[in-house]
Amino acid sequence: MNRKLGTNGPLVSAIGLGCMSMSGAYGQSDDNESIATIERALELGHNFLDTADYYRIGHNEELIAQAIKGKRDKAFLSVKTGQLVAPGPNGAVGPGPVSGHPDYLRHAVLYSLRRLKTDYIDLYTQARVDPNIPIEETVGALADLAQKGVIRYIGLSEASADSIRKAAAVHPITALQIEYSLWSRDIEAEVLPTIRELGIGLVAYAPLSRGFLSGEIKTPDDLKDSRVNMPRYQGENFYKNLALVEAVKTLATEKGCTPAQLAIAWVLAQGDDIITIPGTKRITYLEENRAAERVKLTRQDLQRIEAILPAGIVSGARYPERFMNALNR
Template sequence: METTSLGGLKVSRIGLGAMGMSVFYTGAGRVDEQGISTIRRALDLGVSHLDTAEVYGPFTNEDLVGRAIRGRRDEVVLATKFGLVSHTGRPGADSTPANIRLAVEGSLKRLGTDHIDLYYQHRVDPDTPIEETVGELAELVAEGKIRHIGLSEAGPATIRRAHAVHPIAAVQTEYSLWTRDPEAEILPVLRELGIGLVPYSPLGHGFLTGTIRSLDGLDADDWRRTNPRFTGGNLERNLHIVDEVHAVAAEAEATPAQVALAWLLAQGDDIAPIPGTTRTDRLEENTAATAIELTEDQVTRLNVLAPALGDRHDEAGMAAIDR
């Protein structure tokens, strides 16, 4: 597995997002042992970058990751997130110093470790100045409880303010052929400041694999059933994107998922996606994308695809994104 650097933090070129093993997607939480086996197989393949969060479950996903890496901690760049669970009783997002102290201790315990390699603010807390939040995180770095600081779904101004207090290693946001938003403002700021980008949902919540052409087969509580890009006719209108990915995949003798990931990797060495899966065969397929080299013509064809229709989150989810 190739590696790259996120603001000085060495990670595998492709990581593994563990969220879907526990929540939100069809089949989540049914067989923990399958998720544990997939994580361990990822380590065997050289995937070092594992991503979770306390809110996934809540708490159950961190516990699963902790069990999976037991005895193999030194092989892992461990990332988790705080701020969407308030341990102080405050409603809404909570990135106060008091909450951070409580959150990190819980995550360390569940993950079975004495340090977190990359600790993200999950969403920007509009009621707590980012300088206070990052100041407390800097204290945790000094104490050795965390090694690097990250932000998730933070806007350019917030990123600059945070980085002025303490170096930010990575920003996590949705980025793929399905969601090109970061290209306009986020990526230029990250590259100016030397911060890495960690795209979550790099396969468009499974859409870019080409296996979802309708909502049939999804669990009743699958998150995609309420996502604007999958509902109101937008799923059908967005199929032109995956159809072109399919066409390029046939030319490249690759799968659509591999093409989608290869396109993302071609956008820069400072980009380290974290596709999620519960299955070892899909994991092996995703990691093999590092060997796919798209031609200049293929990249151009994918670059000019019309954007997906529909917001990438529902109204409440979009309101929580700092812009």
């Protein structure tokens, strides 16, 4: 199943593949298994591959390059940039400041092209809005890259309605990438109406709320990665949200699907202008997620889901406070 990305954008797979977990974001990953998963996604027609130049400092892009070798025409490459990395404890790296400086973007895209072994990127997205650089300057630089043909479409991520309007006044914005799921519905108040008014498509990431809505996470001990630092998965919030997952499981059983498929189907049911990019590093979960296309939610189904899981019911913020400050700017 394909959908148009924005009013004037291309047709892409309604369910894409988020590749972040292939570079160690949620525990160890196996490069060969990850490459096989990307190859299987392309075989199934899931051409929207989402990555970022800061996923393990380019490792993710290099992985994708191996998987799409000889198949570049089958892949729609979505690359985020602008999130710098900073040294962490024990030699690790983590999120640092944000850069939307034109000079940074002009250099960053060249490195991405080199790692991806391609001469163009389909969708190039500013990962966060730089508070120190006017969004008009950032988008102006991206527009120059589009004019040169090294990128085809421009995207924003986690931007406020005001920034989106300013950006769109400089150059057409094809897509907004932002977290959207049964548990993350803040965009419905202002951001979603704004992008629909402007003809911008929505790329919904984390439709399974980082795996929690799959029903596979049952105790805090099941989380041994960055999720342990997120308020939504800590302490009392964990158990309150676990009870919500049980409600999702019940609904999924009645529909004859898995909880993950129900959660993905709900996102897709919110509008034909939405695509979603559940992340996985395994073929099994890729194929399970793809089957969500066959889950048809009736109006009555959606009303029931809304009654059980209304907006704002989840306990805890998406990120720790210092990362929340980088959102909706």
